[in-house]
Amino acid sequence: MSTEDHARLATDRAIDAVWRIESARIIAALVRIVRDIDLAEELAQDALVAALEHWPAEGVPDNPGAWLMRTARNRTLDRLRREKSLARKLEQIGLDLEALEAHVVPDFVDAIDDARADAVGDDLLRLIFTACHPVLSTDARIALTLKLLGGLTTEEIARAFLVAEPTVAQRIVRAKRTLADARVPYEVPQGDALAARLASVLEVIYLVFNEGYTATRGEDWMRPALCNEAMRLGRVLCELAPGEPEVLGLTALMELQASRAGARTDAQGRPVLLMDQDRRRWDALLIRRGLGALERAATALQALGRSAGSYLLQARIAGCHARAPSGADTDWPAIAALYDELAGVAPSPVVELNRAVAVAMARGPEAGLAIVDALRDEPALKDYHWLPSVRGDLLAKTGRKPEAIAEFERAAALAKNLRERELLAQRARDLAGPPD
């Protein structure tokens, strides 16, 4: 590669980095002006293209974020002057060009005073709530959030979710059209609407996290990168809404789960159960952060006089595991109590099954079995291999060997993953003992 090629590559990477850092704020500010996500994104992209044209020759400017914002703003104003109909539309909603020019602080990206940061933060919040609007399908919300808030390209999103790029592009186009058709206002919901809308945002972030968390070794690096992006969005949200216990709860949950990432598979890539993990490989920094967020959530909860929501309860359960020096030292009564609470807040068959495990550890296998037995006819768990797997384990512990073997065999037949299937079949064989 020639020197020029190297320089070009370095500039491209710098532009890429600036875009990832700045694009959400630029788009968020532009949507406030033009009231149209599609147009705002197009104008921001124009600024990016201008950077790609100018920076390789002229060098990266001293303040690249401000350069992008200024360019995007100028293009917006040009567009508004040129297209009278657009300007008229905006006037109808109470905006005029003069006010607009005053409105966009050119160097806001470097502003560190809280007043300006608040204005930027408000725009970002509006953008998050719009991208995660319940009028959109889950897939559309995820794609739009990663594109607008994460600065990811359509191609990166496609790679991360193992779908074709045109599929993602389609989702984004349709999502923007749906938002425009539904005339979704660009605002942070207030009052009663806030809780439901916030739940929609948190759901998207947690889905992104889980998509990355279930990625296996050797897959495209974009997949595990989703975990980090989800955690980053969670932290951004914590900064924007520091008093929301569920925001803190979700962020704590993600950080506590991610803290175990290095320990959950062995050298051969086989899954290692939580109780068997080498806790020295848990990430102490993420645990500390997660537990810190739990404390802040408790304070926020008290201030609001609310009881804990489902993310916070799940995070507290993860926190119990994180605090235990070894699997044997796990505070199972505390975890069982948290599952009782979770079953009240967000009842589901899967929560019940997890509750059964915790109750069995806290009060003995018979108590757990009583909960599992009540789930046997649950249609949602019909093909869920963890149900017979847990039941087999509890039956084995109470000495009901033949029933346990049958359950492990059933679990093995249901397991989708070859390694899990092998593990479950082995447990059935172990119980059956050596052949005579």
Add this chain to the structure above:
Amino acid sequence: MRYLILVEATGAADADADAFGRFAAAMDAYERLLARAGVLLEACQLRPSALGWRVGFGGDRRHRVEGPFAGAAAITGGFAIVQVGRPEELDEWVRRFPVDPADPIVAGIEVRRLLEPGEDRAWPPA
């Protein structure tokens, strides 16, 4: 990937109360900037070197030198640990350290990648 951003104060910021106050305020602002972007994992600020000491490990003798480290061009003033998607993002975050060029309180910033838990310790990696 996680990086350590090590901020080095100038001798002036280490020795002068007013300059140190400005350095600490810049660090506060920097932490807020990183936190709002969602990239900050941990941050820490240090007291001036007058409250520290240095132990040199030369040969079989160890030399203890009491602070302040007068005459040193750069004195560690604090750090931030950030998580970013790409190393190039660090250039941006370093550039954004809020400092007035006319006020020499920051000597430099050192950026280092963390050795992650479970990562191969061999260098260069196989």
